[in-house]
Structure formats: C-alpha cells, structure tokens
Amino acid sequence: MDTQKLLGEFASQLLSGGIEVVDLTTVLGPDTPLIKLPPELAVDTPKVEIHTISAYDKNGPWWAWNWLKLGEHSGTHFDAPHHWISGKDYPDGSTDTLPVQKLVGPVNVLDFSKEAAADPDFLLTVDHIKDWEAKHGAINPGEWVVMRTDWDRFGNSEAEFLNANETGPHTPGPTAEAIIYLIEKDVAGWGSQTIGTDAGAAGGMEPPFPAHTLMHKANKYGLASLCNLDKLPPKGAVLIAAPLKIQKGTGSPIRALALVPRK
Numbered sequence: 001m002d003t004q005k006l007l008g009e010f011a012s013q014l015l016s017g018g019i020e021v022v023d024l025t026t027v028l029g030p031d032t033p034l035i036k037l038p039p040e041l042a043v044d045t046p047k048v049e050i051h052t053i054s055a056y057d058k059n060g061p062w063w064a065w066n067w068l069k070l071g072e073h074s075g076t077h078f079d080a081p082h083h084w085i086s087g088k089d090y091p092d093g094s095t096d097t098l099p100v101q102k103l104v105g106p107v108n109v110l111d112f113s114k115e116a117a118a119d120p121d122f123l124l125t126v127d128h129i130k131d132w133e134a135k136h137g138a139i140n141p142g143e144w145v146v147m148r149t150d151w152d153r154f155g156n157s158e159a160e161f162l163n164a165n166e167t168g169p170h171t172p173g174p175t176a177e178a179i180i181y182l183i184e185k186d187v188a189g190w191g192s193q194t195i196g197t198d199a200g201a202a203g204g205m206e207p208p209f210p211a212h213t214l215m216h217k218a219n220k221y222g223l224a225s226l227c228n229l230d231k232l233p234p235k236g237a238v239l240i241a242a243p244l245k246i247q248k249g250t251g252s253p254i255r256a257l258a259l260v261p262r263k
Contacts, residue, residue, distance in 0.1 A: 017262060018262055019259050019260070019261060019262065020261070020262045021258070021259060021260075022228055022231045022237075022258040022259075023227070023228060023255070023256075023257060024076065024227050024256035024257060024258055025075070025076040025226075025227060025254070025256050025257075026076045026152065026225055026227050028048055028070070028074065028075040028076075028253055029048055029050060030047055030049065030050070031156075031158075032048050032075045033155065033157075033158040033161040033162060033195060033225075034047065034048075034071070034074055035162075035195045035196055036162060045071030045073060045074060046069060046070070046071060048069070048070045048074055049068065049069035050066050050068055051066055051067050051068070051069070052064075052066055053065045053067055070253065072246065072249055072250055072251040072252055072253070073224070073251045075225055075253050076223075076224070076226060076227065076255075076256055077223070077224055077225060077243075077251055078095070078221060078222070078223060078241055078242075078251050078252050078253075078254045079197060079212070079216070079221060079222030079224065080093055080094055080216075080221065080243065080249065080251050080252075081094075081098075081216040081217075081219050081220070082094045082216075082248070082249075082250045083212070083216060083222075083250040083251050084209075084216040084217075086212075086213050086216050086217035087217055087219060092219070094249050094250065095243045095244060095245060095246045095250070095251065096245045096247050096248065096249060098221075098243075100242070102142070102189075103241055103242045104238065104239070104241075104242075105142055105143055105144055105239060106142075106235070106236075106237070106238060106239070107144040107146060107232070107238065107239035107258065108136075108139050108143055108144065108145045108234065108235060109146055109148050109232045109234050109235075109237070110124070110128070110129065110146070110147045110234075111148045111234065112124060112147060112148065112149060112172070113149050113150040113230070116149035116151065116172040117150070120163055120171060120172060120200075121170050121171075121172065121199070121200065122149075122172040123172070123173065123174065123175050123178075124147055124172070124174040124175060124178045125175050125177065126175075126181045128178070129178060132234075135234075136234040136235055137235055139185050139187060140185070141185065141186035141187070142188055143188060144187065144190075144191065144223075144239045144241070145189075145191070146190070146191035146192065146223065146226060146229060146239075147172070147173075147174070147190075147191070148193065148229040148230060149172045149192070149194065150193065150229070150230060151171065151172070151192075151193040151194045152193050152225075152226070152227040152229075155227065162195060163200065164200070168201065168203070169195075169201075170200045170201075171195065171199060172192075172199060172200075173194065173197070173198050173199025173200065173201075173202060173211065174190070174210065174211055176206060176207065176210035176214065179210045179214045179215060180210075183218045183220065187220065188220065188221060189220050189221030189223060189241075190211055190220070190221075191222065191223030191224070191226050191241075192211075192223070192224055192225075193225065193226050194224065195224060195225060196211075196222075196224050197211040197212060197215070197222035197223070198211040198212060221241075223254075231258075231260070232258050232260060233260065236260070236261060237258045238258065238259040239256070239258050240256070240257040240258070241254055242254060
C-alpha cells in the first residue's frame with residue numbers, strides 16, 4: 001500500500017470511528033496537582049490561574065477569552081531535554097527546536113498497576129521490562145514507553161497524588177538501570193502517571209532522578225501525569241504528545257492523545 005493510500009485509509013478509519021482517540025490528559029486548572037520541591041532548592045511552580053479577559057460583556061460583547069498563569073511543567077506535561085542540566089546543551093533540546101517527527105509514534109504500555117497498588121514505592125527494573133517484552137514483544141527504536149500504575153485515580157487530591165510524608169514522596173517509578181536499558185533501545189521517551197517521570201524515592205538513587213538525568217542526557221523526552229493508560233493495549237496504539245512551541249521552552253502542558261483500534 002502506498003503512503004497516500006495508507007493515509008487515506010487512516011483518515012477514513014478516524015472518521016468512521018474504527019480508530020478511537022483516547023484522551024490521556026488531566027484537567028488543567030487551579031486544583032491541578034503540582035510538584036512540591038524542597039524549600040532549600042527552588043521556588044515551587046505557582047498554582048494554575050485562569051483570568052477572564054471578557055465574557056460577552058463590556059470588555060468584549062461578542063466573545064469570551066482568558067489569560068493564564070501556569071508553569072511549563074503543570075498537569076499532564078512534556079519534559080524537553082533542556083529541562084535538566086544533563087540535556088542543557090542540545091541545540092534541538094527545547095520545545096521550539098525539537099524534531100516534531102518524534103512527537104508521534106508507537107507506544108508500549110507497561111502495566112504494573114497491581115504492583116503499584118500493593119506498594120506505592122514500587123520500582124520498575126530491567127527484569128520487569130524483559131519479562132514484559134517476552135510476553136508482548138520487543139520495544140523498538142523510536143517508540144515511546146509509558147508505565148501504567150493507575151495513579152491518575154488520585155488526581156482529584158493533591159495530597160494523595162503526591163503521597164508525601166516526613167520521609168519524602170512515595171510514588172512508583174523506574175530504577176536507573178531500567179532507564180539505561182530503555183535508552184540503549186533508543187526509545188523516543190518515557191512517560192508516567194505520577195507527578196513526574198521519576199519515582200518518589202529517586203532523589204536518593206545513583207544518579208539522582210535517573211529518568212530526568214539520563215533520559216535528557218540522551219536527548220530524549222519525558223511525559224508526566226498521564227491519564228487513562230488503562231484504556232490502551234500493551235502494544236498497537238500510537239501516541240501524540242506535542243508540547244507548545246514555547247521559545248526556549250523546557251517543557252509544556254500538553255493534550256496527550258492515543259490512537260487505538262476500536263474493539
């Protein structure tokens with residue numbers, strides 16, 4: 001099948017509903033959970049603010065629109081390599097320079113929701129990934145990898161979503177070795193359903209925050225606060241994860257979507 005014919009069939013399947021579009025995105029607003037940093041390190045991202053410019057009133061009688069105040073890494077969001085010091089020197093590492101071809105691609109959904117439900121500190125290892133590949137097929141170069149933990153069920157409560165106490169945050173994520181394994185497979189990027197791409201305990205790993213440090217060092221991308229991964233198959237879906245084209249942007253809130261064959 002030639003490319004033009006293939007795209008035509010794809011468009012027809014979208015219109016007929018043969019391909020379902022699944023929304024992987026949380027609502028972005030004042031109650032959206034945001035990451036909390038130690039006060040000695042940095043100022044936290046401000047709460048999302050939505051301000052009315054006009055609403056069919058004296059400021060604009062026939063139209064409504066708003067202006068927003070938000071951080072680049074708010075809600076369901078994209079991490080570009082420039083987000084981390086290890087990726088700061090890539091000329092194509094910010095949201096306005098990255099190659100858009102990589103923002104659409106096959107996605108591997110690693111389901112470890114049962115493990116995360118049993119242990120909020122669950123860590124994904126290389127053996128976990130290899131066992132998943134033995135069952136579902138190899139993870140290939142250029143593909144996305146996301147870990148399903150169903151953590152989005154806590155999305156209406158920032159306290160539950162962050163799950164932090166006096167010993168720190170307790171959320172699932174990858175080991176450094178798992179991230180290295182995926183980088184060696186030349187994946188496009190790594191995604192999670194938690195507040196960030198790393199585990200809550202990642203600050204104590206070597207290197208610290210490996211999903212950030214190692215992925216961005218390899219000029220690869222991150223996705224965080226994804227939703228509805230339970231609606232995706234292990235393989236066979238296509239991910240669309242396009243950040244706003246912010247000048248020298250380190251990341252961006254996104255409307256993450258997946259294209260899935262309808263059952």
